Amino acid sequence: MVSPIAPISRDATTNRDLERNPGMPSSVWRLRLDAWEYLRYAVKLLARGGDELDDVAGMAEIRRSLRSLETVEMYWAGFGQRYVRTIRELVDAGEYRSALERIDAVMQRIRGAGSLDAADGANDPQGAIGSDEPVEAPADGRPRFEVLVVDEMSPADRDALKAEMARMRTDSDAFLYELVIVPSAEDAIAAALTNPNLQACVVRPGFSSRSAQALSRDLRRTIELATETYASPAARRDAGGATQHASIQRIVGLADVIAGIRPELDLYLVAGAHIEDLAGALTRRFRRVFRREDRLELHLSLIRRISHVFDTPFFTAIQEHARRPAGVFHAxxxxxxxxxxxxxxIRDMADFYGLNLLLAETSATSGGLDSLLAPTGTIKKAQDLAARAFHSDSTWFVTNGTSTANKIVHQAVTAPDDVVIVDRNCHKSHHHALMLSGARVAYLDAYPLDEFAFYGAVPISRIKRLLLDYRAAGRLDEVRMVTLTNCTFDGIVYDPERVMAECLAIKPDLVFLWDEAWFAFAAFHPVTRRRTAMSAAERLEEQQHSAEHARAVAEQRRRLFDPETGEPAPDEVWLAERLLMPVDARIRVYATQSTHKTLTALRQGSMIHVRDQDWKEVEESFHESFMTHTSTSPNYQILASLDLGRRQVELEGFELVQRQLDLATSIAHAVARHPLLRRTFRVLTMHDLVPPEYRTTTRPMPLRDGLAEMWEAWATDEFVVDPSRITIEISRTGVDGDTFKHEHLMDRYGIQVNKTSRNTVLFMTNIGTSRSAVAYLIEVLVKLAERFEDRDEDDAPAELPPLPDFSEFANGYRTTPDLPDGDIRTAYYAGIRGQDVEHVLGDALRRRVADGERPVSAGFVTPYPPGFPVLVPGQVISPAVLEFMAVLDTREIHGYDPKQGYRIMPEPS
Structure with missing residues (x-):
């Protein structure tokens, strides 16, 4: 068997100019931008003729930046390696003004103000990468993208191909593209990992396996990990195995890796002989297969495909409606x-919001606008495009937030007396949904982080233990669904593939609901994508067709079941093993996402994503539930924003998410290294937020050490931490988190944050975060650290007691005494209509509990944020809950009146 991508040589020369400074966070994207910006600054000083350069980094740093850029510019269109070499030669010759002109051209291009034709040489046979004087041309405002071509060519052939493809442009083309031509599979993977402007990849069989580039250790290791992850033997056999030519296996291997890293890229194959045979073997991996002379067809395919991604059917319909004259005779x-x-x-309303908002408002569902409750036109098409982007079988737009999305799924999938296993710390909407559906709730407790006054996530061992307990009690058939929060408010991320596989090994028809309210962005980065619910479900579906997986499952089942009686082995055996999903399991996965929280959408814009192999079983109930909870007057502007947000992340999501992660890492790095900040604040790391038994990673912040470190952590650890969230411990300031948030960050400096705990503040970056915003935050933190330097050591906030676990449901609301599930709905209505409900202040209630009374909560009590209930209807109120509530400093507590106290009822007899 020929490897599709040859192993990376361990003794390959490493370009140390591409390595980070120790501890300095930077992706190759960031390194490239910083190197060009530094060059412009330093060469400009040289061009002035002064001696200021000695105060920065000098000629050694200029040459270092140029050597770095000479490597990385291979992976971007526009200028290229020869252009960088020309700048280096000009600097060496002392021709600083000429060098500066060329650097300025690059900076204009990077900032979006440069000329496409000037960059790619459409009017110059050599192109800008080979010429000394790039040709200037009028700027063209059409959207631009880049196309990766993988083939080993001479410089002259590369220039000729670029010029030929550029000549095919017409004024009627809605988009412009440029070629990035690389000679090897490793270079292709490097380009996919580093260049976010790529939208398509054209593979030609002439490529080699290894890169001649002097790549950094991090990039080489990431290429190796991507190859190990995606270029599987099973994929190679699928292309024909030993009966196919070695060249086809190489093509298949590269296609699988590129698709695994960047599934949004369209793959095309350009081949010579035997194209018909290749098309039959490779159709599943490539959008089209062309002969070498079919360049016009390739050009048209590239333009047309991008137009499909760019299409926003509902937003376009709204625009058309706003432009069309109409008479309004509706409500x-x-x-x-x-x-x-x-x-x-109220004319100021139009002045502030603009006339377009008012022109776009309507209650009509005709004229191309469609109905959210029964979509058949533009909304249906927009949802289908979102399903493609998020790798779901179907996607549903929700205009009143993920709180409603959760209620829709719970009511659609569960029924009275079904048992639903739920993380007690999930958002309050899940608890309300289960009350409405009548399902019986079995709560799981996440591991507590008492030192920081918030919870982590639920270990897989606890979920398995509870499922095995239901099996032992003969009630496993009642367990319908598992609901977990994937990426908690504080950034703890599950491994959904592992959780679902191990649970399905115990009960093969479980349904999973993953609340990904804070994780919609993750689908658009090659590392974070693997931990999204839809991506995990997709891989589980692939496993069902894998012979290797079937053999591994058969071998494990021989250990898990007695071969003679068929009885399961003791629970300890099941708990000790990492269980594999049975090949006949039903993969039924739902994910709810607050698109507006992490992607571009108006507030309350959310989505439900579905991959359910038994969808027909719940399709009708899902539609009924959707209509139950969805307004008949949905906000069309929210729907249009969801349509636009999908377009954005398909076309530039990788770039936006990578930048977000880089900037977040910069914040953590700055706090950790600044002498004043590190005396006052502490960034919490993996070591603080994930106990050692749930991780193998030794690095406290993997991304800070490189993308490869993050890749390995996210591939192996049970829990990881979303690096876009920075939790800072503030105990040394002497104030509590709520005071720090309101009085110092928001009131004094206008910095908005969502969540604090007693001694922490959570800073969340997003795809709209800018470098200037990061700089402002660091500036503010320095000012606050100076303010807190002289504080009295006795001013530290009081420590919180240990976080309370869920106590238990009162006996009258439990199904059996030996299992934890309870009936929230019956308890809720008892608390609403019961004659014995009373209000009791905290001190009096603590005395009654201390005297042995077992009062029962008559409603939900939910500190917000983070928004999960400390008490639910039917729960026995424990001393730990009362002690926790007594010192809680959250200003907003839903379901609790400080003047009247807790609403309680007696335990049913």
Whole structure:
């Protein structure tokens, strides 16, 4: 068997100019931008003729930047390695002004102001990468993208191909593209990992396996990990195995790796002889297979495919509606500004929001606008495009937040007396949904982080233990669904593939609901994507067709079941093994995402993603549930924003997420290295947030050490920490988190944060975070650290007691005394309508509990944020809960009136 991508040589020369400074966070994208910005700054000083350069880094740093860029520019279109060499030669010759002109051209291009034709040489046979004087041309405002071509060519052939493809442009093309031509499979993977502008990849069989580039250790290791992950033997056999040519196996291996890293890229194959045979073997991996002379067809395919991704059917329909003259005779006075523009008192509404918002408002579902409750046109098409982007079988838009999305799924999938296993710390909407559906709730407790006053996540061992307990009690058939929060408020991320595989090994028809309210962005980065629910479900489906997986499952089942009686082995055996999903399991996965929280969408814009092999079983109930919880007057602007947000992340999501992760790592790095900040604040790391038994990673912040370190951690650890979230411990400031948030960050400096605990503050970056915003945050933290330097050591906030686990449901609301599930709905209505409900203040209630009374909560008590209930209807109120609540400093507590106290009822007899 020929390896599709030859192993990376361990003795390959490493370009130390591409290595980071110790502890300095930077992706190759960031390194490239910083290197060009530094060059412009330093060469400009040289061009002035002064001696200021000695105060920065000098000629050694200029040459170091140029050597780095000479490597990485291979992976971007526009200028290339020869262009960088020309700048280096000019600097060496002392021709600083000429060098600066060329550097300025690059910076204009990077910032989006440069000329496409000037960069790629459409009017120059050599192109900008070979010429000394790039040709200037009028700027073209059409959107641009880049196409990766994998083939080993001479410089002259590369220039000729670029010029030929550029000549095919027409004024009617909606988009422009440029070619990035690399000679080897390793270079192709490096380009996919580093260049976010790529939208397509064209593979030609002439490529080699190894790169001649002097790549950094991190990039080489990441290429190796990507190859090990995606270029599987099974994939090679699928292309024909030993009966196929070795060249086809190489093509298949590279295609699988590129698709694994960047599934949003379209793959095309350009071949010579035997194209018909290749098309039959490779159709599943490539959008089309072309002959070498079919360059016009390739050009048209590239343009047309991007137009499909760019399409926003519902947003376009809204625009058309706003432009069309209309008479409004329906129940929406604000439509087309009717009740606003003629008003003497609210004209400022139109001034502030603009006339387009009013023109786009309507309650009509005709004329291309469609109905959210029964979509058949533009909304249906927009949802289908979102399903493609998020790797689901179907996607549903929700206009009143993920709270409603959760209720839709729970009501659709569960029924009264079904048992649902739920993380007690999930968002309050899940608890309310289970009350509405009548399902019986079996709570799981996450591991506590008492030192920081918040919870982590639920270990797989606890989930397995509970499932095995239900099996031992003969009640496993009642367990319907497992609900978990994937990426908690504080950034703890599960391994959904492992959780679902091990649970399905015990009960093969379990349904899973993953609350990914804070994790929608993760689908658009090669490392984070693997821990999304939809990606995990997709891989589990692939395993069902794998002969290797079937053999491994058969071998494990011989250990898990007695071969003679068929009885399962003792629970300890099941708990000790990492269980494999049975090949006949049913993969039924739902994910709810607050698109507006981490991607571009208006507030309350959310999505439900579905991969359910038994969808037909719940399709009708899902539609009924969707109509139950969805307004008949949904906000069309929210729907349009979801459509646009999908377009954005398909076309630039990788770049935006990588930048977000880089900037977050910069914040953590700055706090850890600044002498004043590190005396006052402490960034919590994996070592603080994930106990050692749930991780194998030894590095406290893997991404800070490189993408390869993050890849390995996210591939192996039970829990990881989302690096876009920075939790800072503030005990040494002497104030509690709520005071720090309101009085210092928000009131004094206008910095907004969502969540604090008693002694921590959570800073969340997003795809809209800028470097200037990061710089401002660091500046503010320095000012606050100076303010807190002289504080009194006795001013530290009081320590919180240990976080309370879920106590138990009162006996009258439990099914059996030996299992934890309880009936929230019956308890809720008892708390609403019961005659014996009373309000008791905290001190009096603590005395009653100390005297042996077992009061029962008559409602939900939910500190917000983070938004999970400390008490639910039917729960016995324990001393630990009361002690925790007594010192809680959260200002907003839903379901609790400090003047009246707790709403309680007696335990049923």
């Amino acid at each position: 929406l006075p604000v439509s087309r500004g009717g009740s606003v523009v003629g008003s003497k008192w």
